Amino acid sequence: MYPSMSRRLLRNLAAAALILPVALGAAACGGDGGDDGGGGSSTTENVELSIFWWGGEKRAELTQKVIDLYHQKHPNVTFKTTWQGNSGYFDKLATQASAGNAPDIFQIDDNVLTEYAERNITLDLTEYVESKKIDLSKFPESLVRYGVVNGKQAGIPSAENTPGMYYNKTLLASIGAQEPQIGWTWEQLIDWAADVTAKTNGKVYGTMDPSADYKALWLWLRQQGKELYNGKQLGFTTDDLTKWFELWKGARDRKAAPPADVIQSANAGDVTKQLVVTGKAATSFLWSNQLPELAKNTKDQLGVTAYPGDPKGQWARASMYWSIYRGTKHADVAADFINFFVNDPEAGKILGTERGLSSNMDIRQQVAEMATDPSTKASIAFETEITPKFGTAPVPPPKGHSKIKSALVTAAESVQFGKATPQQAAEAFVSEANAALAS
């Protein structure tokens, strides 16, 4: 009875193993919705625009309100909206772009703007800007320029922000420590942080170690007259980066910054894991428009100030852009919507400072005058204080920047965990970055 059982069992198992994934795969692929093309682009015809952005629920709610408002004024235009968290957003956008069905309008940031513009995925909006169909006359000029790649207007800054250092107000008050100030040097911050750590008996570290954060490195370099990029090359040397890593190694050695595994948990940039909200450190390095989002994750009161160093290292940055897909059938309508989004006073009122300060200076002032929410007010006050101190804007990062950003994280982490000396990590980073920029 038993002799043939084993072999038959094996055969059946093998058959099941072969067929199951196919069946499941087929089922998984079944639920995909269709894609709508649509008619021409004349303004009275019915048009459906697809639009895609990253962000939280709040952003979705506000953006939807603006979209509804536009639809009210232009009943022939309807929208297909899609949004998701930042993580995975660009993977999805890339997949859609490569399949030739990217959304008509999509949100993008300076990290990848060049990657998309150089591959001609974004529509060149210069013509619309010149004809004032997208009116940028009320925008700060440096902000407009920060959306230009190789002479083409690749994106319209939908709001402005700057890197912002958040600190735990409640904690600092309870231990009687001073709040960090605009214009502190990096060394001053580290001294202060060592003091905070001591005052909390090591329970809370004074500052997050931002050595893996490209925007911190970029500002630090600019404060010394250098740049992150010089065209398609690095704007700094191995020695510069070694110094940067050494600065933070010193901070960790003095316990001004937490141990490596704590830093690593925040390196990926997830808002909920930032040390200032998890209570591991008194500061975190993020963007100036993220206060409301951070505040949701902690009971403590948070404050925001500039990253240390001379604020002339800062510039008017687009927190994000709206770009139009080059393959869109409704470029004119899409452009009109973007124009409405950034210039309409009512839309500006709805959007507030959720994406950052309005790019349009008139609206920015209007929003500032009527702001009541304390975190909005704090963001505006900070941005207003720092704006006159801005230096000149660099060009948006070149192609290869994504790779370089993650290479910096790896290099900084290898120093933090003692896997490499600052010098070794800097050398490894520079050779990798050069390779990424050359390809």
Next chain:
Amino acid sequence: MTATSTATVRGQQVPAPAATRRRGPGRGPRREGVAGYVFLSPWLLGLMGITAIPMLLSLYLSFTNYDTLSTFSDLEWIGLDNYRRMFTDDAHYLHAVRVTVVYALITVPLKLTAALAVAMLLNRTWRGVGVFRGLFYLPSLLGGSVALALVWFAMFSREGAFNALLSVFGVTGRSWVNDPDTALGTLIILGVWQFGTPMVIFLAGLKQVPSELYEAASVDGAGATRSFWHVTLPMLSPVLFFNLVMETIRAFQGFTSAFVISNGTGGPVDSTMLYTLYLYIKGFTEYEMGYATAMAWVFLVAIGLITAVFFTTGRFWVHYSDGDDR
């Protein structure tokens, strides 16, 4: 497969019904063949559309500089360049291979040992054994789910359950998922913990070992250990072989847990950079899809070779009890 063959056997045994016999000779089987293909067509279409054609396309793309964000018209044939670069000019690639091999080499033996041990425990008849079988199988049902990886992340982080457990013994743990020395270890434990599938298969195998053999062994004076090595294991070897092949392939395909725990970066310091994760990063965040497809093909060939090695060496240790000596 089995269904088809039984039907044929039955068809031969049972005299054909009158309707079939009235059909012209020669036409019947062909028409049956057509009908067979018609019934198969959903599966065939799926195979062609979802598997075969995309695979051929990806083979072609692996010889091009296909950039994820550009269109097909920009493709350039670059011959074996992608393949050459992988082995001569990409330290990250070789690192990913190393990480994956370490992961598989540790995960597979541990997982199979755990599966076999638990299967033997659950093979006895005692009250409530069914409940335990279900419980041990549960983690495998959750499989490679994102939720599970998130739970793992929370468990092995600084304030996680694991450190809470350690603190009972006065040990202060670190954040295991955030440390390059231990992050891969947490992935391995997660992999091993999902031993339910091989366990159930082992259990089925154990049920097939005839009790006469154990009786005979015990009459001959063999203890529990001896009967395990000389009865259970040889009788189970085909099942063990199957599990070994399947679990090795599964280990090499590990992706979800590494992606979730490292936030899609393969960090800290590239310590969780499994092959498939690196492939994903190349294709979707660094936009080198041509290179990524070449990686996928090398991967396929490597898994094929490993499986082939198993099959060749299998003849020396896998015993089929159907009598034909191999």
